[in-house]
Amino acid sequence: MNETRERNGSRSHPVEADLPGSPAVSARPRTDPVVFGVAAALTLAFVVWGVVATDTLESVSRKLLDGTIRNGGWAFVLAASGFVVFALWLAMSKYGRITLGKEGEQPEFRTVSWIAMMFSAGMGIGLMFYGVSEPLSHFITPPPGTDPADANEAMETAMATTLFHWTLHPWAMYAVVGLAIAYSTFRRGRRQLISAVFTPLIGERRANGWGGRVIDILAIFATLFGSAASLGLGALQIGSGFTGLGWLGSVGTGLLVAVIAVLTVAFVASAVSGIAKGIQWLSNINMVLAVTLAAFVFLVGPTIFILDLLPTSIGAFLGDLIRMAGRTEASSGEGVADWLAGWTVFYWAWWISWTPFVGMFIARISRGRTIRQFVGGVILAPSTVSLLWFAIFGGSAMHLQDEKRLSDASTAQGQLFDVLQQYPIATVTSIVVMILVGIFFVSGADAASIVMGTLSQRGSLEPSRGVVVFWGVLTGAVAAIMLLIGGGKGDALTGLQNLTILAAAPFTLVMIGLCIALTRDLRQDPLIIRGRKGKEAIETAVIAGHEKYDGDFELRIGPCTSTDGTEGAQSEQPAHPTEATEATSSSTR
Template identity: 90%
Template sequence: MNETRERNGSRSHPVEAEPPGGPAAAARPRTDLAVFGVAAVLTLAFVVWGATATDTLESVSGKLLDGTIRNGGWAFVLAASGFVVFALWLAMSRYGRITLGEEGEQPEFRTISWIAMMFSAGMGIGLMFYGVSEPLSHFTTPPPGTDPADANEAMETAMATTLFHWTLHPWAMYAVVGLAIAYSTFRRGRRQLISAVFTPLIGERRANGWGGRVIDILAIFATLFGSAASLGLGALQIGSGFTGLGWMGSVGTGLLVAVIAVLTVAFVASAVSGIAKGIQWLSNINMVLAVSLAVFVFLVGPSIFILDLLPTSIGAFVGDLPQMVGRTEASSGEGVADWLAGWTVFYWAWWISWTPFVGMFIARISRGRTIRQFVGGVILVPSTVSLVWFAIFGGSAMHLQDGDRLSGAGTAQGQLFDVLQQYPVATVTSVVVMILVGIFFVSGADAASIVMGTLSQRGSLEPTRTVVVFWGVLTGAVAAIMLLIGGGKGDALTGLQNLTILAAAPFTVVMVGLCVALNRDLRQDPLIIRGRKGKEAIETAVMVGHEKYDGDFELRIGPTACNDGTEAPPSEESALPEDSTLPEESTEPAPSSTSAR
């Protein structure tokens, strides 16, 4: 480190320099016409295909999806567990103390708002949609390879399987992408693009060239279609609420399109208002409503049963984890392949299709947090909330089903309303559910619009309103069109989900590359280099001290040689006097020094 001083005496060595806190602020966001244009054209082409040849779209996507899951399901299974191990290892390793920003920088958002925004963007609609239906489905039809002896064991299996699909694995996928983007952007000063993360692997020129553009186009494509499919599920659930309340005899496409149109206007308005004013405000409201609904169901439902189910579910999850992680088509048991296609492998592919959107959005709101805080917040906090949520709603549903108070045969989007009908003020709670789904729709879609705007405008943290509005309107249009051509029953939406998975499947490879690139970046982080150099310097000094002074020596810090090669003048604080000698038998270290023996 002696050779790295500037003429003015300031430090310039990478080890000593503070890392950049983020990309340089551009005067105005510039749209990348190649990324924006190609993504827009491809999206519109698929919409036209779905509108003019629905049957062909469904047939082709179904066959391709079946082949992907049956032939590549093992890759999804291995990668999903690998991401969990990688993310948790980063948090527990020496890299965990690295700040996603400048050294000592404080988080941009309060912790409670950070968690609320992250949760709303990541799984808001999904938890509302599957909070009752998935545990109830596994309870009535246990997964292959399991043979519950009684209802209690069936409940344990159902909860363990549900938690496997909704806790560590999906959030680890989000954490890998979000962490890679946040570190690359706020620590290394690169643009907030998925392609920029690959700079350590493919070089800056390729990352900024067509190779990087292809990655960003795929990210926009997956984000748009993945968001539209999930938002369509939300619209179906709101429509089911109208039916459950008796406000309408049946739900038609006209109502669903109207719901999507109203919510599209709402989320576009929220998106252009900015993250702090729009998404944070909506997310905080939604968190209060969701907690209130969960507390209500807990109090009026089987409270003691739910409390018992919490530790039981954790134990069942831990105990069944090896079997669930290793369950593939090669597993013994009839119907394993079909079950995996409908559940585990489908979920892993579906979460991966959301990682560009959720990962980039989480990165955007996580500046100033350490890697350890990031992983803990992104994986452990939502996983805990998911555990409680499924225990309350899924546990209540299974308890009702076990007591023959619930048919268990309703549609997935209507089963939550069926449960609420068994408790007091069902009308009020059903309306709250529709409001929750609507706000989750808004907060998720406007976050997706901002992320797509960022990808379209060279990683700008504040994309222009025009681009954000364009992607927001197109997201609503895709969801509405696919519901419209599906007759309002979700058939075409299923075809869209298949296409989304197929389009996002290459991101499994991309995410593995992100892990490699992030690891390479972290090894060269200034904080890590300083620690490594310091350790090497101390070890060298101790070895020399033992060899030269037979273990009887002191370590003191002093100035190094000047640029011209002359010795630095001795200082009273850091250099020994010329006539000083090291004692032969030193028993105590000198003040302000380090003694090694």
């Protein structure tokens, strides 16, 4: 862009002189021995602990979880809503005009492709696992403090609670981290590291020193455990698919570990193949399959009921939003703490643990968009897709449950297959679900392993294969340990949830600091400074005009005059369209 302007004989936009642009990245990635070494050593110690003393690790994690929920559950709840307010405020404020890149730079990807890629990386596997199970669970057992009078009201409560967990709040968390990284990298020219975002808050020296390394280590831990939880969910659902199709009589720990091993090999292979061949290719496949599956269920299922459920769900969600956002252990209703640990707090922790790699991935594909476009696209578009997904699958499940056509003995991971069994070609659709779960996980986990490699190698956009493979294998090992802690069968989901909450708790503080650092950066953005200086200059000129000419004056824009009386050509600006040749009345123009 600058080269084009130079060829045309025009000067760069004033903001560009103060913005270094994208950072120069070394062709050969260099591993940070502190970040990689500490994170790797602690993770390996966790794996060894889980193998040698599973019961002890389970006991310790449960005690830590109880303390975290009872003493810090409020922090998760408050922080999650705070991120929503912060993201929406940025979009609606004067900062919304700022471009994530050079001024006037165009987006790198088309809007449709941009939305598809970030949605696939953001929560694809979660929608497959919870698309049926969460609305159905809340329909059968309403959240504490709610008392639906009939089935229709119970459905409204179930959909409102589900949308609360899957729309504004998670995507606002992704938007905050992704926006901070994109602004820091493409606007300020820093390395693509979460620690680099903290430069205006702790200084460049600390951001590149021990302070920044601690932040990047916490980001690796959050990413690792969040990805491992997703891998565990995928293994549970694929295993349930085997039993639902009658291929296996039961699912044991051995089968789950084998599924994890296969998925780990798949996403490691995808990760080392590169984004163009791996993530983009898989994203295209799973989006087509997901849309096809959703359209099939919509057409063969209760179509009119689903259409009626859409506006009802939106109204119920907006009506109950404040109450749901303020639900803590102090809320009325028995068992609120346990319910929060299994649902809201777990979700907030899970989304927070995904923010480092989803945020970095969204940042990489969002160059050239304004902050307003970024926030609007990241929050509203995926939230709309989530609404449609849960209305189709959750609505179909609740409709079947209301007609007493579903088994009460089904597990959370098996409920989607139970729903599909009620419709034609159940075997085919069940196989499609297992393929989708595997591909959704692979497309997300390979991004996670690349991001962990980036964090380990000083922000390199293409980390070395060895580091990527190392983190990929460790992710699979941690997922296996998390399932073992939960018992491998009935309590496996609990084990995944418990450790995800514990791993995400420290990174919540990092996200709060990130918001403060981003705000400081934006206040000093050249576009904002230029606007502020312009308002000050106009205000000063108007005051001077009133004082000197008693209101009979006009404002002109033209070449400035230097102290020796010559015109300063370098300061020449185009005349304002309303410029007049002389003052003609006692008015201020």
